[in-house]
Amino acid sequence: MTTSTPGRVLLVARRPGAYPTIGDALADASDGAVITIASGEYAETVELTGLRVTLAAADGATVVVDGRGAERPVFRTFGGSLVLKGIELLAGGASAIEAQDTELTVQRCTVSGGRGPAIVIRGTTAFTVTGCVISAAEQGILVDGSPGRIEDTTVEDVLGDGITLGQGADPVVADCTVTGCGLRGFYVYQYARPVIEGCVVSHTGYEGIAVAHHGAPVLKRCTVTDTRGSGIAFASGCGGEISACRVANTAEPGISIAEGATPVLSEAATPGGTGDDALDEMLAELDAMIGLPGVKEEVRALVDELQVNEWRRRAGLPIGAAGHHLIFAGAPGTGKTTVARIYGKLLKALGVLPHGQFREVSRRDLVGQYIGHTAEKTATVFEEAKGGVLFIDEAYTLSRLAGSGGDFGQEAIDTLVPLMEEHRDEVAVIVAGYTGEMVDFLAANPGLASRFGKTIEFENYSPDELLAIFGRMASAGDYELDPAAAPVLTDHFRRISGDVNFGNARDARRLFEKVRKAQSQRLRLLGRMPAVEELRGLHVADVVVATSQ
Template identity: 80%
Template sequence: MTTSTPGRALLVASRPGAYPTIGDALSAATDGAVITVSGGEYAETVEVTGIRVTLAAARDAIVVIDGRGADRPVFRATGGALVLKGIELLADTSSAVVADDAGLTMDRCTVSGGRGPAVTIRGSMPFEVTGCVISAAEQGIVIDGAPGRLEDTTVEDMTGDGITIGFGADPVVRNCTVTGCGLRGFYVYQYARPVIEGCVIANTGYEGISVAHHSTPVLKRCTVSDVGGSGIVFGAGCGGSVTACRVENTAEPGIAIAESATATVTAADPAGPGSSGDLGLDEMLAELDAMIGLPGVKAEVRALVDELQVNEWRRRAGLPIGAAAHHLIFAGAPGTGKTTVARIYGKLLKALGILPQGQFREVSRRDLVGQYIGHTAEKTATVFEQAKGGVLFIDEAYTLSRLAGSGGDFGQEAIDTLVPMMEEHRDEVAVIVAGYTGEMVDFLAANPGLASRFGKRIEFENYSPAELLSIFGRMAAAGDYELDPDADPVLTDYFRLVSGDANFGNARDARRLFEEARKAQAQRLRLLGRMPTVEELRGLHVADVVVAAAR
């Protein structure tokens, strides 16, 4: 951050001819000055305004600047530029370093303690922080609006967030370790656009990486593990990409992307070494793994993918393969992820080269059944034709057979039309029928050849209360709400209670409860008589959940 213009060379040391304190040296410094600091402890705080100055520890010296007990930062730079090399900073009641519209360079520095962020970088001036260790503060590093580079730095043991990047900032964060944070490892918000590459995030109380407020980060080759929340979360309206990142031992889903977010997930780096060449397949499997629960379903789908992949390899090798239908039965209660898995299955078939398009067409009884003889066959054939090249998903398929034999229902006609088309076009379309387990048995009995058209039946079990708690938490995070951890037992008890209801809706019940909690929060905030703070707007309290559960 310094320029080629030379400044004064000054020495801080406890000997004649040197400056006894850093403050004394700064009072004599001119623009571009380089201050070499001899080994020792210096109990002072430093302010740099409008000039460029470098403070560097003397060779092999241990320099400790102790600002503990002061009500101001250990170092504050306003305008100009500040370079710190090989210096240890101690803080407690204030920040260690604050740069306001000042270029900041920190190289091989150690920062310990601090109220609020240990290091704050604000404004439009570029920064460089490399090879540093920042520990035991309320927050690690806050970057607001500034471009720059953060590399090979460790942020550890924070009571709050590790690294916060906001207000349109677009730094490159590379090969950093963030661990032991009470809240999130990375918090990216307010239109921030960082590149976060090769970083390790572990042991955080909440999400490993949380993205909010229309931010669009690029995440490459990061590892997130052992965190209390989901590994990576993209909130509503956010974009960006996740490439070749590993998410292990986190809350489910490992990667949570809000419905209105446009972030993409790619399991392998298309430009990097070791690429598998099956990027679409890897991406879809990562999407499947990111779903909450469903271990049996995931295993069944992966087994199907393995079989289909080997069949494709045998075909390319000129070896014989057996005829395979891609039609499936998804049996289980509503709200257990059947539709989502069906969508992923279509994408997997496309990635494997089995279906040319992989598009998803969801229909129900009303889309297939007509109002007069012959009309149903026509509607069903039209829908089937439109689904060619992808997945035809028939939800609540058992309703087609509910009134079979009554003479006044045309659902049976739809079934009889589908059976020969499923066989004739088995390589062109995947038909997935879904519904309650018991009712699907009656559906399969409606036509003698129907059951044989399906290659596999996959059972979707009800979500457990713990899984529904994770789903609720995912919904809250996607909406950029901060759920009070004390609400967990209230939610668990509620889900345990409703799971025994005959009309239990699984994730649908979690969605309904979340919407009611949002309404309860809105009513509570309206009673404040003032505009709430950002923290209050994000906070979803236990009382909000209690009110929602009682409705």
Template identity: 90%
Template sequence: MTTSTPGRVLLVARRPGAYQTIGDALAEAPDGAVITIAGGEYAETVELTRLRVTLAAVEGATVVVDGRGADRPVFRTTGGALVLKGIEILAGGASAIQADDTELAVRRCTVSGGRGPAVAIRGTTAFTLSGCVISAAEQGILVDGAPGRIEDTTVEDVMGDGITLGQGADPVVTGCTVTGCGLRGVYVYQYARPVIEDCVISHTGHEGIAVAHHGSPVLERCSITDTRSSGISFASGCGGEISACRVGNTAEPAIAIAEGATPTIAEAKDPGGSGDAALDEMLAELDAMIGLPGVKEEVRALVDELQVNEWRRRAGLPIGAAGHHLIFAGAPGTGKTTVARIYGKLLKALGVLPIGQFREVSRRDLVGQYIGHTAEKTATVFEEAKGGVLFIDEAYTLSRLAGSGGDFGQEAIDTLVPLMEEHRDEVAVIVAGYTGEMVDFLNANPGLASRFGKTIEFENYSPGELLAIFGRMASAGDYELDPGAAPVLTEHFRLVAGEVNFGNARDARRLFEKVRKAQSQRLRLLGRMPAVEELRGLHVADVEAAIAR
């Protein structure tokens, strides 16, 4: 009687009695087989469907699978399971490894060359890449949808992105090195939720880590250096967490967080209890903003004073009473709201405020419909803001000089003044508006001006800074702006800067949306589905058409 042994072992070698090629062995391999491969070069490609198999180099042997003469993946697998161990893979006109809904494990393999991603993993089946080196490819690793792990792996010298994680993928990327990428080191997009920890990312043509299209990664203990764009960027609508990451020698800003993005910068573990790491991360978020050198200097000066006060308190030394209320004066679109949010986080990191939450209100949130109603509404809003920042935008509309309904607005001001004094250690009130109008606001109550410790002026953005803001919007949306558009945009921003209702970054945002619409109209006229490069490209003609509207 004969019995079958599970996990049959087949040998591929250039000698009698062995399979001469990997393909020959696979043709006779049962499910669960282990194919060991002797040292040598094997010029072939492999395609598997619903087969569970292991391909492993003989211990100590150099096995090269050369697919450079083909326009298909070197290893392509659908369903089943594939384990690759200790193999060098040379790709040609396609990926080195393409796995769809496969239990893929790639260990101690070297992958180079190929078009598109060197390793492409799609589906919902878990995978593992461990101890691999991927180089000289158009792209490094692509993961769409799949969970799994990428560990102790190096991606280097690729023309495009190093690691791309999309379609809701949530792998753990740990202990990896990504360097020498023409585009981004790591690109997280389309609702991906990876954990990226203890990774070193450097020498990238764009961002070290870029997050777009509702991505929400957790970034822990990563080092991002020597990038031509920002070290880390979050586009609008994205979330996640940055914890104990080091970002250095990158383009400004080091950490770029677009309006509408909601990542948290968590406190790093600080055995000494000083909170310096958390504070540095908050200041890095401030530095991520384009321009505003005077504002950044003023905020840093406030932080320095508050930090020293905290040190004196711990040392048992006296400190003066310090309120945290501020006036942000300047035109719309100059970053006042964003800086106010960061200020709240800074106060929390310093231990000054317990929560650091941000509550933004305007006249309609404070002013009621009859005498007495306003005081109630204002007191309720103030109570809800305790422990954080109460940001009152266009605060000058509350003063009598602002026009109709001024008496009710005055009631809001008169209610705020004693509350700001009584609870000066529990809340930071920031009022914002045009510089001239804020003077009228402060004159609306004799005690109002004394409640604010400082006025910070927000200057208009320069044409060059607006160009940078526009470029960041394009990058966040995964668009590629034609370099020839830069002088056209700069001249446009120079002209509109003198207009009465100039909106700074708001105008840049409106123009960007018009450019996108102009591109859409141009592409619709092609009469075919555009290529990816065409979908990403914003031409000079698109910019000119948008400006002309």
């Protein structure tokens, strides 16, 4: 048996015993290495292939990586993983960061200059860009095909587009500011399906948010002002959603929907919907989920109770102390995480919680490596979740009875119990897991069970419901499933539903990926470029191949 060891920690600094350049440190770096960089300006460029490495400015250090003298990206990476923290990048004749199929994380970095997009992300690997500032570039961020998240990031004073999302990319772009763009603030095209929420777009030479070539973004709570073109524009053939967005002081029309475009508008051009509007929107999202009739009924009953409590409060009538902690019991893949997210939004819409943000954790996020460390980690996670939902998946792994770590897991439970009581009006804790194991979890602390107001049971999906879920996955990917494949899929779901490790919607997702793979292999053998209809079509034969594996 082999065990993995963490990578080395290497220091780059202008002093004896340290690596003088980032390149020197990378030459000695192995997978998982952390390179800490002391204050200074480093005139170099970096190219990585397959390496997993972290480059971080030392605490309090000002680190500038200057690639202005080169005609290549400051950081170019293929595969592997690259984490950049707290670094300033100056680009020259190319992008500052160019990542291909790389697990890229960019945190608290400043990027400026360069030719083309300041940050280019391509491939199918998830990425994260948070807390960054991008300025004085030809373009801001380009994402082609990749999922991931851009959050709390500013793109300003760029000659072209601020953030471009294409080639089917479906990242979440949240709480970003895009201003001072020569072309468009956001450009969504080529089947991209991002979620753009809470963003502010202003002072663009053309549209604030432009959607073309079958793009289908979900735009939520965005503000678009002071644009020379329309605030939001959808070209023919595009879809998506516009919800609770504000458009002001733009060219007319503020929201332009071309003939043949099909975005769904909800409270589209207002500063934001009323509480009742937002509540109806969240309940509609819950109702749109396939199956789960008992779960929907339980959640609606909770909403009714909370709504009446709010009305009583406004009327000056007394209301009882209300906790919002819940137990979600059931097998994996039954929608527990999705319902927990909606529950947080419902609590925000009702005015019960101020933010409604969602923080999902598991045992590894709460349990430390020594006595006392767990209490500190658990308290920190709880503090970060205040104002929203703390969702603990597979919570039973924390209990002694689960046999997974003994007292360290128990320390997390014992830390949570008083916090849940002291801050019951500030956070909703939802614990989830198999029904039987959750009984053991509740027995781990005498006061734990009393902290939860209700247990909601999530039943397994039926074969017909799994067929509908599979169909939604196909539609979301712009595939067209042959109706004749329905009985093959239903029979398959019926066969596997009795397995001990049956994963419900997770199994449906895995099967969908297998069907896509089978289609790809079939089309590759055509010896020519397939037509659009062929690229979209999932045949019975593809399903048969996938279900036989």
